[in-house]
Amino acid sequence: MAKKKPGCLANKDAYQRLNFLYQAACTTIAANPRNVGLARFYASSMKAVAQKLVLRLDPSIKRTVCKFCNALLVPGVTSKVRIRAKRESHVVVTCTTCGTMKRFLARKNHTLWS
Secondary structure (H helix, E strand, O other), rough: OOOOOOOOOOOOHHHHHHHHHHHHHHHHHHHOOOOHHHHHHHHHHHHHHHHOOOOOOOHHOOEEEOOOOOOOOOOOOOOOEEEEEEOEEEEEEEOOOOOOEEEEEEEOOOOOOO
């Protein structure tokens, strides 16, 4: 049985494809904010590739893609960002396309992955 080399990443080409699709979606929205459909296509195909190959997306990427309509959540363009302090202070990101809300706790020492 062959040993794995340290620093070698399995499915490297798949991660490069996910990275390309995410960057394509970001640059599409940045170049023309009205072109949400193409950015949504890139994001949905990125999620489909990740699901098919059973790969985990980074939480920072998951936070910028709507879970229901696959739109890229850019503050002021495709989403609204509000800070609420009901029980504990949290950030509410609302997708302007489908109206879905995401809530994230706003703690000082919070890390996504350790």
